[in-house]
Amino acid sequence: MSRLAEETTTTARDALSDVDVALLPTGSVEQHGPALPLGTDFMAAQAVAGTLGDRENVVLLPTVPVGVSEHHRQFDGTLWTDPATFEDYVTDIVSSIASHGVQKVVIVNGHGGNDGALRRVARRVRREEVAYAVPWNWWGGIGDVLEDEFGMGITHADEIETSMLLEVAEELVREAALEAAEAGANDAWGEDVHGANVGFDTADFSESGVVGQPTRGSREAGARLLDASSDELAALVEWLGEQDIDHLWPEDHR
Template identity: 75%
Template structure:
């Protein structure tokens, strides 16, 4: 795998001519409580994308760090952009790499708040036959591992994200703050009143900005998450490589 930003324009021309799939890591810069760094989501997505570095048919584009995160706005350090802005920006980047001949793209995403915008732009790019861009969250396809290690699905700054950060950037995890993070955490994402979701922002249901049990995270679990996620990404790339663009444009593609 090559990193596009390390190429010159002439070496990029030669490399992209032999590239089947582009990876575009996306995430966010947002609060993850007092123990995890603001860049947790984009760092995780980037780390997973880089695990397939031994592939010669893949190019990795520069990571897009800021995403759709206004619901964390009350917590210091959070950055965000509007869903429409994010959607259009991702669309422009994917269209750019498609113009150089790489029309198959995996958007390796690390932030759930980006999902709606990524689905919309993926549909548009396919409909207009610009690119086949697959939105893919790094925790997708590893439900058995999540259940085996934690017994729960991913929430926010929880034991799962804590484990991943311990595996990829241990020096940035403030382990002494994990207990405070958990003490002020919400038990579930959101807040319902008589069937209505009134938890518009994270502050509505979490004092610390955390949901879950970050003290239960571990580096060993994080390394397993990274490995399993890498295998899923590698298999997804294989799936894309095996298909012709004409089949991917089709409404009946499999």
Template identity: 60%
Template sequence: MSRTYLYEHTTTTAADAFEEASVAVLPTGSVEQHGPALPLGTDLLSARAVAETVANHPETVLLPPVPVGVSAHHRQFDGTLWTDPEVFESYVADIVASAASHGVEKAVLVNGHGGNADALRRAARNLRDDEIAFAAPWNWWSNLDALIEEELDTSLGHADAVETSMMLAIADEFVREEALQTAEDEGGDSWGKSVHGAEIGFDTLDFSESGAVGEPTNGSREVGEKLLAHASDDLAALVEWLAGEDLADLWPRGHK
């Protein structure tokens, strides 16, 4: 049976999907500023694109994406939406728990926004501690450092060459390429701001006028396609590993 997003199923076909699957895949992203050139949904679109590459994997059921995340640090830029970290954590946990109630008690949280990471980790830990579900938080870029260094001679920033490349590969219609230079010229060289070792860059605006960090003009569709392919391979391998694990072996050791 062809796999698709859960919301496209009927309740009857959903029953079949949950019966066949052992791993729920939940994309999480954000709707936040990515400078003047990239869309507000960059993180959401990236997480969704990578998650969709395993939609037809025989072990997966693809859950609806969570669009809005932990993004208050971008709040001064127009269009940014955000939610409280604890609300986000609870919401994600409820979605995973819902899937577990239908028999799929393992999940991969395919994340596209770094600001979500702590909340996702807490949600996953609590789900595991309560033996409701085992959820693996996974950032789509988490295993791509070597590829990013090789192709772009950089590390991940924000609205930078990495994210520009990904958007050119998966959603180029939303990229304002003529604004990439402005994003770079008015952006930050690195993420954050510190004074004598104290981290005082609480908001993106504290260290980037454009909202970008890095060199978005170096991005390309070709690099984006490589990033997507490698991330897809990593996600498929993670799904296969998780599908093969006995759930009892994933619960906390010595937990009572």
């Protein structure tokens, strides 16, 4: 796998000549409670993308670290951008690599708050026949592993994210703070009132910023998550690489 940021302008042409699929990691810089680093989401996405290092037909693009995270703004250190700004920025990156001949992209995402903007990016570049971009969350497709290990899906700064970070950036996890993180956590995302979710910001329903039970996390579980996620990404890249780009455009554009 070529890492685009490490190429020069004179080596990039050869490096991209045999590339079928570009990987673009995206995430966030936002609070993950007192135990996990602010960069948890982009670090996880970046780590999963990096597991495809032995594939010659893939190029890894630089990570987009800041995402759609205003709902965490009350917690120190959180950075965010407007959804439209994020959408435009990611669109520009996808369009840039497409101009160099790589029109198939997997956006390896680590932050659920980016989902809406990334879907709009995908529709936009496809509609304009610029590129075929697939938004993909690193926990997508591994529901069986999540159920087996934790009996639940991902929430926020929980046992799942804690496990993943213990595997990919253990030195950044403040394990002594996991109990405090859990003590101030909520058990579900949001606040339900008569069927309406009125938890607009994380601070509305979680004192520590955490949702879940991070003390249940483990490096062993994180290793299994990383392996499973890597396998799913590899399969997606394999599928996308085999597709004829002309057959990926909208029906009315063929």
